[in-house]
Every structure is written in C-alpha cells, then in structure tokens.
Amino acid sequence: MADLDSIVAEIAHDMRAMTDRGQVADYIPPLACVDPAKFGIAVIDAGGTPHLAGDADEAFSIQSLSKVFGLTLALSLEGSEIWRRVRKEPSGSAFNSIVQLESEHGIPRNPFINAGAIVIADILVSTWGRLGARQALLDFTTGLAGSPAGLHIDENMAQQERETGFRNAALANYMRTFGNIKNPIDETLDLYFHQCALTMSCRQLAEIGCFLMTGGVDLHSGRAVTTVSHARSIMALMMMCGHYDGSGAFAIRVGLPGKSGVGGGILAIAPGLASVAVWSPGLNAQGNSLLGTLALEKLVQKTGWSVFNPFPLSVQQIT
Numbered sequence: 001m002a003d004l005d006s007i008v009a010e011i012a013h014d015m016r017a018m019t020d021r022g023q024v025a026d027y028i029p030p031l032a033c034v035d036p037a038k039f040g041i042a043v044i045d046a047g048g049t050p051h052l053a054g055d056a057d058e059a060f061s062i063q064s065l066s067k068v069f070g071l072t073l074a075l076s077l078e079g080s081e082i083w084r085r086v087r088k089e090p091s092g093s094a095f096n097s098i099v100q101l102e103s104e105h106g107i108p109r110n111p112f113i114n115a116g117a118i119v120i121a122d123i124l125v126s127t128w129g130r131l132g133a134r135q136a137l138l139d140f141t142t143g144l145a146g147s148p149a150g151l152h153i154d155e156n157m158a159q160q161e162r163e164t165g166f167r168n169a170a171l172a173n174y175m176r177t178f179g180n181i182k183n184p185i186d187e188t189l190d191l192y193f194h195q196c197a198l199t200m201s202c203r204q205l206a207e208i209g210c211f212l213m214t215g216g217v218d219l220h221s222g223r224a225v226t227t228v229s230h231a232r233s234i235m236a237l238m239m240m241c242g243h244y245d246g247s248g249a250f251a252i253r254v255g256l257p258g259k260s261g262v263g264g265g266i267l268a269i270a271p272g273l274a275s276v277a278v279w280s281p282g283l284n285a286q287g288n289s290l291l292g293t294l295a296l297e298k299l300v301q302k303t304g305w306s307v308f309n310p311f312p313l314s315v316q317q318i319t
C-alpha cells in the first residue's frame with residue numbers, strides 16, 4: 001500500500017501528463033492568463049500533517065470557494081436565522097442563474113449559488129460594514145491558513161469582477177425588490193467581488209478546511225471555529241450544492257463534500273480524515289475544475305475516503 005505522500009505525488013504526476021485540461025475561465029484577464037498546465041494538490045491529514053505535490057504552494061484566485069467562509073461567518077453571527085433569507089436546497093442550475101428567483105420570491109435556493117452568496121455578503125455587511133466584513137473574511141482565513149504568507153485579496157481581480165459583474169448586479173437588484181438585500185447594492189456587491197478575489201495556495205486552503213474535517217475545531221489551537229452543527233450544515237450544503245448543476249455527478253464520482261471556484265480550485269473534506277485542496281485552472285462545462293475533479297476521484301479510489309464508503313482507510317492504514 002502506497003503512503004499518502006506517494007499517492008499525492010502519483011496523482012500530480014498523472015495530472016501533469018493530461019492533455020485535455022478543460023477551459024480556463026476567460027471573463028476577466030487575470031483569470032484568462034493563468035497557465036492551464038498548473039496543478040497543485042494539498043492533503044492535510046487528521047494529525048495535521050500536510051502531504052503536498054505539484055504547485056501546492058502557488059497562490060490562485062479561490063473565487064466561489066470563498067462562499068464557504070462567508071457562510072461560516074454568517075452562521076456564527078445569526079445562526080439558523082439566515083435560513084429565512086436563503087434556502088438549503090440544491091438548485092440544479094448554473095452558478096449565476098436568475099431563473100428561480102422570480103417564482104421563489106427573491107429567496108435563493110442555497111448559499112453557494114451567486115444569488116445566495118450575495119445574500120450572505122449582505123448579512124455580513126449589515127453587521128460589519130463592507131470594509132469590516134472584508135477584514136473579517138481576511139482575518140478568518142489568515143487565522144486558519146497556517147502561514148498567511150501570500151494570502152491576500154487581489155484588488156485588480158476585485159475591480160475586474162466589478163466591471164464585468166452585470167449579472168451579479170442584476171441578481172442583487174432583483175433580490176432587493178423582494179426586500180432580501182438590506183444594504184445599498186454597491187456595498188453588498190463590493191464585499192462579494194472582494195471575497196471572490198481572495199488569493200491563496202492549495203496548502204493554505206486545505207489548512208483552512210481543517211475546521212470542517214474536525215467538526216468545527218481549529219486543528220492546531222483547539223479553539224472552536226464553529227459549532228459541530230454548523231460544520232455539518234456547511235458540509236451537507238457542499239455535498240448538495242458545492243458544484244452547482246454538477247453537484248450530483250461530483251457526489252457520485254468523488255463522494256466528498258466539495259466546493260469549487262472558477263479559478264480552478266476545489267476544497268473537499270473527508271470528515272475526521274483529511275482536508276484536501278486541489279487546483280487546476282481548466283474547467284468543465286459546469287464551471288468546475290476538470291482535472292481537480294479527476295484528481296479527487298483518484299485520491300478517493302486510492303484511500304476509500306468517500307463518505308458513502310463504510311470502510312475508509314485511516315492515514316495509519318495508508319502509510
């Protein structure tokens with residue numbers, strides 16, 4: 001049985017050789033110019049040991065992965081009250097779809113589609129203001145990332161998100177007509193665009209994800225990051241909604257709660273076992289990382305870490 005370091009090294013080696021790498025997001029230049037040959041993987045096991053391969057220490061734009069952290073903060077602030085403004089159901093629609101909002105009275109299906117994440121951003125802005133909320137997201141992520149070096153909000157990315165964010169503006173304006181956006185649209189969207197521009201490495205992303213692997217506890221300090229119940233809700237939503245209209249296929253292929261971003265990153269959690277981040281910038285038709293998904297599928301095949309497998313291997317068994 002190969003150990004975890006060998007497994008991630010083999011996966012990175014195999015991914016490097018793949019010729020079909022998907023399409024890099026091209027709606028703004030800072031995403032369009034990312035090299036599609038990049039591939040990184042970081043696995044933090046339950047003992048806190050990192051297993052890294054490829055470009056695991058190179059920073060990339062986490063985009064919609066930030067929706068996990070926004071949701072965590074909103075749950076800490078308002079608990080189950082947030083479910084009055086955003087639902088907990090899969091949408092089966094594209095990440096930026098507007099179609100369900102009219103018949104569902106401006107209440108988004110879940111916090112991981114853009115409409116839902118904009119409502120979550122509005123909740124954070126109501127408490128902290130747009131700059132305070134931006135800082136809260138930065139503090140939350142840097143506080144859990146191990147080394148915060150290089151973790152930042154890319155201001156150029158945020159500005160370009162704003163300049164091209166007509167559909168997000170439409171979603172926010174439309175929800176405001178139902179009273180589900182409370183702050184000035186520009187302020188709420190400002191936070192949303194800046195959270196999309198959070199930039200970090202696979203290693204840092206996997207380190208941050210450890211609070212979900214542990215059921216809400218910072219693996220290194222032992223402090224409570226969120227409650228067990230909130231951690232379970234977040235992971236359930238990741239499983240059902242984390243890959244938009246590709247969520248069902250991801251659940252079957254990988255079988256882990258996962259969240260993707262158009263920068264090509266995916267965070268996947270094997271509860272009690274590992275926090276995993278992968279990055280490959282080329283996307284599939286649903287806007288999820290093509291090789292990132294394949295890499296996670298291979299990892300789960302080798303470790304048995306699907307939550308639907310009653311016999312996952314522990315790290316000790318793998319080593």
Ligand code: DON
Binds near residue numbers: 064288
């Ligand atoms: O809101 C947007 O359109 C972009 N910032 C992309 C968000 C994203 O990552 C969606 N998903 N995979």
